[in-house]
Amino acid sequence: MCGIAGIFHLETAKPVDPARLRKMTDSLVHRGPDGSGIWTAPGVGLGHRRLSIIDLEGGAQPMLTPDEAQVLCFNGEIYNFQDVRAELETYGHEFHTDSDSEVILYAWRQWGVDCLKRLNGMFVIAIYDQRTKQMFLARDRLGVKPLFYAPVSDGSIIFGSELKALLANPLLRREPHLPAVDDFLAFGYVPDQTSLLKGVKKLPAGHYMLLERGKPEPAPIQYWDMDFSQRSKASAGTLEEELVTLLKDAVGSRMIADVPLGAFLSGGVDSSAVVALMSEKSRRPVKTCSIGFDQQSLDETGYAQTIADRFQTDHRSRTVAADDYGLIDTLADHFDEPFADGSALPTYRVCELAREDVTVALSGDGADEALAGYRRHVFHHAEERVRGMIPQSFRGPVLGWLGNIYPKADWAPRPFRAKSTLLSLARSGAEGYAEAVGVTTPSQRHAIYSSDMIRRLDGYQGESQMIDLMENAPAQNGLDQAQYADMKMWLPGDILTKVDRTSMAVSLEAREPLLDYKLMEFAARLPSNLRVRKGQGKYLLKKSMERYLPQDILYRPKMGFVTPIAQWFRGPLADEARNISEAGALGRMGWFEPKALRKIADDHISGKSDNSRLLWQLLMLDKSLSRLFNL
Known part of the structure; x- marks a missing residue:
């Protein structure tokens, strides 16, 4: 795991100041404390900070081919690099290191942009090809690793793993982008589709760009997407066995490392499943860690200990005070853009604990998005059945009127909040879900905006992005649409941003086996009743894990980190x-x-x-x- 930064002149091959590039690169020292390097040529520069994981001696970057025709900076891990290397060797390519970085270089040389179809991993790739004068930028399919970029006044595009790398360049214009403020207040994070700084962009998940001298800045090109429009016709038993096989492959491929490796263990279904499969693959006790709270109502360490005992892991837990608000400024520094998911604080603490023993930790993130594990998915699925039975011509005026006069009861459990349910049912499925997944409503935001802010927003509402994603999703039903939108917006904007920034803050590499793209594609083809059944999400995952995990772990209510x-x-x-x-x-x-x-x-x-x-x-x-x- 690493941090990268770069400068590429689109118009003329102006010299790149190595000192400026080094300043951008050094702003990412927390992402790569083990080494650094910069490389410049007319009109281009690449910088790298390294956290050594694979081939500790031979994987230094920027990495050049022997003929210096291509140069690479890479952040992430390619989990199938050994298979890709074996295929490249059949084409006559010779390797001088054991790193996945060198495999990417020759994969680009052999297949160009089609190399992305062969790579399974989490990554941001920057390759400058001196033969074509092109800069190739690519981001992994799900958006596990981030890339920010922006045009600046000297005609160059600057890019980096975090916004702070761009902020270190004095040419970056610092002007707020007001729609992003509304996005943030709507959802609690700034989505990948925008940035709080005008002109700054984020390369979308599953996209690449080819910057070429003498040509204008190109639009990103999508090379992969989730597709919920197809359904598997296999039996439930066959799909259960296929899921277990995919889970084992995903976990096993992420256990390859030349440094100490462990796992986060919350005691929930997802992290427990990962630890169970790691234990099956490992000859040694798996190193696990968990964070508890000094308030009993927030503490899950007992469940984590149950799994640790069951699989005889080398387990460590630490209790933190519920008033652990001293991290607020630290988190603000590492996130750069505003981020209001309160679980970032305990996530930082568990990363900090893990880093004391290991350099790589596997997490359970991704299953909720892939297999409909959030309560909002279950509620939305039920509401969609109602929408299918009652025409909009009735729902809109009648249920909307009932919802408006019904008393507000935020204190009540969600099933008893009739006001929010009625108002949601009065809307389209996309509109209802966009508000359900949000933190504030448009009316709540307008109540605190100044009149000038309302004028400058000119009717913009952050929910429109979620609604557009759902209405244009490759999907068969409302549950598909909700999951697709979460994959495109919530997952990279909230969950993966949280894990990336908190783990990298302490120089820890977090790996997400449940986000393996083959597993994601499989999950998208599942019938709805194998995702949501009898008011429970992640049905097939829980069913498949009954052979590994106890019932009270599989079927207890979802909790998560609470602050x-x-x-x-x-x-x-x-x-x-x-x-x-x-x-x-x-x-x-x-x-x-x-x-x-x-x-x-x-x-x-x-x-x-x-x-x-x-x-x-x-x-x-x-x-x-x-x-x-x-x-």
């Missing part, structure tokens, strides 16, 4: 909540009504209402703005 932010804003962070409206960066930007922000803070602190999620978003936005715009 007690409501209590924080009534206690140690109360002053920060009050100061957001005036003393912070938000007050100076002029985007919000100070009185509205003060009321949100005062109502929460007094206990009149629970505004903790919105306050958390505003706090993280405030801290991000302070860093991005030096406020």
Whole structure:
């Protein structure tokens, strides 16, 4: 795992300042503390920070072919590199290292952009081909690894693994992109489709770009996508066995490393399944770790210990205080853009714990998106059945009217929140799901925006991105649409961003076997009743894991990392909540009504209402703005 940075002049081969490139590269030292390198030629420069995982002695980058025709910078891992190498050797290619990096170089040389079809891994690739004067940039299928890029005033495109690499270049213009503010408040993260800095872009998952001197900046080209439009006709028993085989292959391929390797273990279905399959593959006890909380209602370490005992892992756990808010500034530094998923704090702590023993850790991320594991998938699937029975001409006016007059009950369990259900059913499936997956509604945001902000947004609503994805998804039903949209937006924007930034902050490589693209393609073909059944998501995964895991692990309610932010804003962070409206960066930007922000803070602190999620978003936005715009 590494960090990369680069500069490519589109118009003329101007010299690249090595010092400027090194500054961009060194901003990523946390991603690669084991080594660094830069390479420049007329009109182009590549920089690399290395976290050594495979071929510790021979994998240094930037890496050149012996004839110096191609040069590579690469962030990630290619899990099938040995198979690809064997195929390349049949074409006469000779290898001088044991690294996956060299395999990518010769795969490009042999197949060009078609090399992407052969690579199974998490990656961002940058290859400069001196024969064609092209810069090839590519991102893995699911978007596990990030790449930011932007045009700057000297005619070059600059790029890097994190936004901070671009910020280290003095030519980057720092101007806010207001639609991204609405996106962030809608969802709690800035989606891959946009950026908080105007002009900065993120290479989408499953896409590549070919930058070529003398030509304008090209649009990214998609080379892979999820497809929910087809259904497998195999029996449930056959599909169950196929799933187990795919899981074993995915876990086994991610256990290849020349450094200590372990796993995160929360005690949930997904991480427990990964640990079970790792234990089956490993001759030694698997190293596992988990984080617990000093509040019993938030603690899952007992379940993690059950799995550790069952598979005799080398297990470590650590209890952190529920008021572990001291990480807020650290996280703001590492995320660059605002990020309001509160589980980032415990995720950072478990990465920190893992790094004490290992350099690589396998996680259970991805199964919820692939196999409909979120409660919102189950609810949406049920609501779609209702929509199919009642025409929109009735649902819109009648259920909408009932929803508007029904009392609000945010405190109640979701099945009893009739108001939100009625309002959702009054809308289209895409509109209802976009609001269900969001943090704030358009009306809630408009209530705190200044009149100038509303004017400048000109009717834009962040939910439109989710709605467009669902309405244009390659899908057969509403559940397919919801999962597709989550794969394209929620997964790279929230889940993978969280894991990438928190793991890289402590120089730990996190691998996600449940995001193997072959497993994803298999899951997309499953009939709906093998994903959601009897009010439970991930049905086939749980069924297939019954041979490995106990019932109380497989079928207990999903919990996940929980952070007690409501209590924080009534206690140690109360002053920060009050100061957001005036003393912070938000007050100076002029985007919000100070009185509205003060009321949100005062109502929460007094206990009149629970505004903790919105306050958390505003706090993280405030801290991000302070860093991005030096406020």
